[in-house]
Structures are given as C-alpha cells and as structure tokens.
Amino acid sequence: MTVLVLLSYEKGNYIRPITRSAITAATKLGDVHVLLAGKDLGDLAQKASALSGVKKVLIADHEAYAHMLAEPTADLIESLADSYDTIIVPANAEGKDILPRVAGLLDIQPVSDIVEIIDTNTFVRPIYAGSILATVKTHDNKKLLSVRGTAFAPTAEEGGSAEIEKLTHFSGSEKTLSKFCELKISQSDRPELESARVVISGGRGMQSSDNFVLIEKVADQLNAAIGASRAAVDAGFINNDCQVGQTGKIVAPELYIAVGISGAIQHLAGIKESKVIVAINKDPDAPIFKASNYGIVGDLFEILPQLEEKLGALK
C-alpha cells in the first residue's frame, strides 16, 4: 500500500503542522509519498524529505501551482493517482478545496475530515457540527481522505531522509479557469490559533471590540492565541479569521479559555478536542459550563483583570 499526501505549506517555507498530522495518519495506511507542488519552493523539498515517516517527495515545480489553485492542482494529483491506493490531504481550506475536485475527476466519493482510522477502509468522522461521530466504510477501491489536524499528532520534523523526485509532466498547467489576484494575510505576533498551546476566546459577552484588550492582556501572560465565537465576529468585535467553531477554525490547545461565550453547538464543535477547557460566564446555565473542565460564574470585566494580574504574579 502506498499513500500520497498533499503537502500544505506557507509561503516563507514553513510546512504547516496539519500536513505533519496528515502524514501521521498516512503512515497507518502504508508507505508515504508527499507531493510538493508550487513555485519558488526554496528549501521545502529538503524539509519535506526530513519529515519522519516520509519515503519519497515528489516535486512539481511550476508556475501553474504557485497558489495551489484547485483546477491545476487537482489535475496534477489525478495524473499521479494510478500509483496510489490512498490520497490524503490535510483538512484545511486548501485540502478541502482540492480533494473533492480530484474525487470528481476520479469518480470516487471522498471521505472528509477523518479523526480516526479503524482499518484501511473504515474511518471515523464528525457529522452534525461534531455532535455525532460516524464510523464509515468506503467501498471504493481508491480512497480519498482529508485528515482533521487535531486528531493526529504531527510527525517529527526530523529523522527522515526521503528520496526526492522532480516531476517533469505538469498536468493541468495549461488551465486558465481561475486566476490568483491577491492574498490578504492577517498579521499577528501571537501564535497561530490552530497550533497555539493556549487559546483564549471572547464571545458576545465581551460587549465591544475595545473590551477585547482585556483578553489580549491575559493572552500576553500565557503566550496565547486569541479566538472568538461566531457571535463576536458577527457583532464586528473582531476579525473573521479569529472565529473558532464549525464554520471557523478547529482548535485543540492544551488550555482553552472561553470568556463570555454561551457555548453554541457550532462553537463547541471547534473546541472539543482541547485538553482543558475553562469557562468564564455570568450565566450559570450557559451550556459552555457543561462542556468545560473548570468554570467561574461571574462578571468577566472583574475576572479578566484579576486573571491577568495573578498570572503575572505566578511568573
């Protein structure tokens, strides 16, 4: 059995941790080859080759894949598909864009967002915003899977010495169906939400954008990433890309602190794999408490400054 994993990376030559999680999942199914597609790849090939568990790195160095647009990238993967029993992508925006297109080309039903591998054909995946876990068995000969990053520990960045093969046939490279215009990256000095050890999120209870400074001060003490509920994003308190939940980001930090968040199903779906969840809310009946390890019932405007001060004193 050989598995192809699409490598997801950031410009600036950084392999996303979710790729390393996908590789961990792939090693449970067979020998792992990774596909590195793009332009100006720098030392990414060497970094991919060093990933623990990777046997081979395929490089598709071509302008057409520079922004990993779905149309050419899916064609590229389809052109390689014959050699693989299973094709895996990280279940991030990129993987979710590309994999079902490959599935359409190959006439296979994909299996999205797997969180557990039972056997080579059987997988567990969350449905209904994570409130239900379904175990599904695929009867397709070839498997197309996207892997939820928080469900598998990332493979080590070192220890591998995979062979590197440069591809010379660039399927889909002539495609001009879509054109890249612009990337708007949200700048932040804080850790990324998906890989931060601690995440602190604010909800509608924060009442205003200005009040998020209280969250920022606590986040500074914990080197935490800052998140938000959909209600806080919709109210315009904070940017879209901070949204945690079914329609935002899925996080799994060691410590998740929910401040002024009631705990809608959609939000809980995005945090349930966190190791420890703390809820701060003035409503003792808020559903968030039932989903938490620890809770404080009270006024967040009093609790957050105390938390900041006492965390500072702990150092």
Place this chain on the structure above:
Amino acid sequence: MKVIVPVKRVVDSNIKPLVKSDGSGIEINGVKMSMNPFDETAVEEAVQLKEKNIVTEIIVISIGEIKCQDILRTAMAMGADRGILVTTDQAVESLSVAKILKHFVEKEKPDFVLMGKQASDDDMNATGQILAAKLGWAQGTFISKLELSEGKAKVTREIDDGQEILELTLPAVLTTDLRLNEPRYASLPNIMKARKKPLETVALTDLGIDLKNSLEIVSIKEFSSSRESIIVDSVDALLDKLKNEAKVI
C-alpha cells in the same frame, strides 16, 4: 445571468441531533427540518444579485423525499423563480448529488451554480467541487464576497490565514461561506406568491443516471463530553486547579 442554486433539507441546525434508539441513523421523526443554512446563504446571494439586475433567473433544485417541496417553496418565497424536485427515498452521497446536478446544469445551461459549501448534517464539503470537476468548470469555494462582471466572477475566499481573491472564468461553481450575507426571512405576501411559482417534480429513477453509494455507515454515536464541569469561586482557585491539577500553566 441565470443561476442554479441547489438546496438540501436537513435537521434544523439549531436542534441537537439524536441517534435513533437502534443506532441506525439520526432521528428525524417529529424533528424540525429546514433548509441547510449554507444553502440559505446561497439563495440569499442569488436573490440580491437578481435585485441588482445582474441575475435574471434563479432555479432552485432539491433532491430527496416529496417533503423537500417545503424548502423549495421557502427559497421561492425568498425570491427564487422556479423549483425542481428530484424525488428519491434513497440517501444520495455527494458524488451522486453532483451527477444529478450535472444533468440539470447541462439541461438549463446556467452561467453559474451557487451552493452551500457544505450541508450542516453530513458536513462533507464536497458536492460543489465534485460538480465543478465533472463539468470541467472553474470553482470558487468558501466565498465571502462575490462580484460578477461579463464572463467573470471575482470571489473572496475564506482561507486558513486570511482571505484569497480569485478571478474565475464563467461558467463556474461557487460555494458559500456563511459570512457572504445574512439571509432574509420571507414575508407573508411573498410566501403566498411562492405557492404559485412553478415547481417541477421528477423521479430520480426517470433520469437514467447510474448511481451507487460508496460509503456504508457502520455505526454512529453521540459525541459526549466527559468533562467534570467543576465550578470554582475565585480566580485563585482556578489558577490552583490549572497549575496543580490539570498542570497546563
């Protein structure tokens, strides 16, 4: 421009789904069913484009039991012009849905297909991309902004570290993020008017499309939180727990 908006009837997303007592599936008897909220966003966007005279006709399509008529009527009350219901008692997977939609795209020849990025029941997030592949069309997924011009669609996509702007050549398949808009509630007069709009019903078996399901549901279970929910009465007590019990700070 002409647009097809596929809509799915699902357990209302505000209701906590429950597993049937025999574990065979989700209980839907006596449970409120609604239009998939992601599809509602797609309908709203199409209607707004029609109000701006960019779109001239909105066709909504659903697949499933006869009761799916209700969400097609809802979509028409929001502003869609006509509906098509493909009736079947069988569950259809994304790949099959894409094949059925392709049949209607080839028949109706829309300028684009606008649909929810995923359904709130199975969360597969696949049908739009599969349809785009089957048609050989461009795809714009997870969009939060749409600008149409002659033969082009400029879309803003919600991606992991921000937003990406693409220009697509039409025809294309576009899938919606919830941030695209805030769907309207249909007014009573519009609900009445929608009853008179054309709704065509066709049996899936009459379409002559060869379909098979690949995924077998082995089991389903409710996700249960095993957290203890310990309520503490002070920040000191909380920090003590986090430091000495949970050991996370």
